[in-house]
Amino acid sequence: MSVIYDRVALIGLGLIASSMALAMKRGGLAGEIVGTARSKETRNAALEIGFCDRVTETAREAVKGADLVVLCVPVGAMGVVAKEIGPHLKAGATVSDVGSVKAAVIEAVAPHLPDDVHFVPGHPLAGTEHSGPHSGFAELFDNRWCLLVPVPGSKPDAVAKLRALWEGIGAHVDEMDPEHHDLVLAVTSHTPHLIAYTMVGVADDLRRVTDGEVIKYSAAGFRDFTRIAASDPTMWRDVFLTNKDATLEILGRFTEELFALQRAIRTGDGDHLHDYFTRTRAIRRGIIEAGQDTAAPDFGRGGGTRK
Amino acid sequence: MSVIYDRVALIGLGLIASSMALAMKRGGLAGEIVGTARSKETRNAALEIGFCDRVTETAREAVKGADLVVLCVPVGAMGVVAKEIGPHLKAGATVSDVGSVKAAVIEAVAPHLPDDVHFVPGHPLAGTEHSGPHSGFAELFDNRWCLLVPVPGSKPDAVAKLRALWEGIGAHVDEMDPEHHDLVLAVTSHTPHLIAYTMVGVADDLRRVTDGEVIKYSAAGFRDFTRIAASDPTMWRDVFLTNKDATLEILGRFTEELFALQRAIRTGDGDHLHDYFTRTRAIRRGIIEAGQDTAAPDFGRGGGTRK
Numbered sequence A, B: 001m002s003v004i005y006d007r008v009a010l011i012g013l014g015l016i017a018s019s020m021a022l023a024m025k026r027g028g029l030a031g032e033i034v035g036t037a038r039s040k041e042t043r044n045a046a047l048e049i050g051f052c053d054r055v056t057e058t059a060r061e062a063v064k065g066a067d068l069v070v071l072c073v074p075v076g077a078m079g080v081v082a083k084e085i086g087p088h089l090k091a092g093a094t095v096s097d098v099g100s101v102k103a104a105v106i107e108a109v110a111p112h113l114p115d116d117v118h119f120v121p122g123h124p125l126a127g128t129e130h131s132g133p134h135s136g137f138a139e140l141f142d143n144r145w146c147l148l149v150p151v152p153g154s155k156p157d158a159v160a161k162l163r164a165l166w167e168g169i170g171a172h173v174d175e176m177d178p179e180h181h182d183l184v185l186a187v188t189s190h191t192p193h194l195i196a197y198t199m200v201g202v203a204d205d206l207r208r209v210t211d212g213e214v215i216k217y218s219a220a221g222f223r224d225f226t227r228i229a230a231s232d233p234t235m236w237r238d239v240f241l242t243n244k245d246a247t248l249e250i251l252g253r254f255t256e257e258l259f260a261l262q263r264a265i266r267t268g269d270g271d272h273l274h275d276y277f278t279r280t281r282a283i284r285r286g287i288i289e290a291g292q293d294t295a296a297p298d299f300g301r302g303g304g305t306r307k
């Protein structure tokens, strides 16, 4: 592949930024990768690991002369960063981000950008429960989706170029509007995370079941929850605070359905339970057919075939 | 290893029974494995795959002369099977089961067993979302826990022998009383399953987010839920109907905590969210340290390192 942007600046150098940088290097997609992060420790790590060609102490230095600037900080920090870099952006540059929420990020970032830069928000649908510069790997986005969320005024050329970058990184790219993005993610990611956090918190609280027992006997189901609930607290706090409406809407539907199942358990209505549990299998089949997961036994639950 | 029981009878030949049989064969733990299942199809499959040496049409035939009988049917069917086999059990035989709920199974099975057999209920904490005789594999129980739940009158010798069998199958064995078992499992398995079923049901219902989108963009968090929610509807209906009290108790705690988090989202209380999300990480660390899962990135969520 060949260079798509001569100079890329990454603001924030955690899991997502380091994985992007490693994938851009793998594909030879960027002439130079400049990075910056809040802490000296992270900046040094980026140089040691080698996913940045150069690091700067401040974001305003990092964006100087950059053709693409990607904001890779928690959603709640995007506005402050945008305000800092706004006056220092090169004319004609593209500004993007990787935040898990889109409407709130656009609202926070757009006002700080000058008219002569292109703003093309984005969100790669890939991650792990690990964070920081040491957690990245070049394959993170391979065959995953990256959603681009153009705003009124995003130039088709700028969108196409960013799309080419993400495809070079290994992802499939789709476009979506911000509100729909936030609703879809509330269903497929944000509410499931909140629920997993809650369930793990309940287990932790329960006095008659010791932590030791929870840990020892967590073979089935619960273990997946603990993995989800090990994700970065700051990132997820920001997600829920900024995708409030969609999350609360989906939570409302969730508790409504949960109460119906709870009632079926209390009244011994086995048919209701059986019907409900049968219906949800179809979605799983769809995911396997769409190649988003494998049907291999034991993934995250049993003991056998996992490597 | 050497033969522990000369003849083992398995009643029900699905995921758990077929995995047990394959593991017993791997270890040379049983002189003969006799099996039976409701349908001719399953009985034939057991012979074809070869995990049973012999199959019989009825449970009463299967248990004749058996030194160990293991009930491997859904929890709700245990009582009926026990009633059928009771009069045909060999004196001195051990009867066990693998049901996911213990108090209700003991109540349903014990009255049908003659005084001259040993009843030692059990529950291996391992499984997948697949079921039936084709889904079994010998490694399912390797390094997993099997809980034995002796009842008043379970002879220490009989318990020790069954423990040796499960250890030969590859599991670690612990003992626990039935009520505590049911509470621990309500926390670590039953309630998480109900929640996953509910969340997948909500996604399925939502008209503005199409199934296609849910399936396509299910990279983070939700995908684990769909795996859990693909488990056998009959098994799980029976679990919730028979572990009603503990499940309802844990569900009550769960909704209480969920409402507190929901309120924090609504009022924008970021500190509450951040504190909660920080606390739940500790449990995950404990599970990894206990060797019940790996810290490898991307397990069930991202795109990269999975095999």
Ligand SMILES: NC(=O)c1ccc[n+]([C@@H]2O[C@H](COP(=O)([O-])OP(=O)(O)OC[C@H]3O[C@@H](n4cnc5c(N)ncnc54)[C@H](OP(=O)(O)O)[C@@H]3O)[C@@H](O)[C@H]2O)c1
Pocket (backbone or CB within 6 Å): A011, A012, A013, A014, A015, A016, A017, A037, A038, A039, A040, A042, A043, A072, A073, A074, A075, A077, A081, A098, A099, A100, A101, A123, A124, A125, A126, A127, A128, A129, A130, A131, A132, A133, A232, A235
């Ligand atoms: N992790 C996922 O699963 C995932 C998936 C898709 C999208 N995202 C989104 O990607 C973004 C980054 O996530 P990540 O997982 O890469 O996070 P991460 O590994 O925790 O890295 C975050 C980076 O942002 C910096 N940072 C944190 N707070 C800041 C602040 N207030 N001001 C300036 N810089 C700050 C950190 O600097 P220091 O290292 O110096 O502290 C760090 O370099 C978030 O918006 C998140 O929503 C995450």
Ligand SMILES: NC(=O)c1ccc[n+]([C@@H]2O[C@H](COP(=O)([O-])OP(=O)(O)OC[C@H]3O[C@@H](n4cnc5c(N)ncnc54)[C@H](OP(=O)(O)O)[C@@H]3O)[C@@H](O)[C@H]2O)c1
Pocket (backbone or CB within 6 Å): A220, B011, B012, B013, B014, B015, B016, B017, B037, B038, B039, B040, B042, B043, B072, B073, B074, B075, B077, B081, B098, B099, B100, B101, B123, B124, B125, B126, B127, B128, B129, B130, B131, B132, B133, B232, B235
């Ligand atoms: N799957 C798990 O994750 C897991 C983990 C630990 C414990 N368990 C427990 O293990 C037991 C078996 O589960 P499994 O996953 O092996 O189930 P499975 O794969 O669905 O197999 C169930 C077996 O029971 C037979 N059966 C079903 N209903 C019956 C009835 N009403 N009367 C007589 N036989 C009947 C079936 O016969 P046909 O094949 O002829 O229909 C089949 O052979 C359950 O009690 C479950 O709670 C399951």
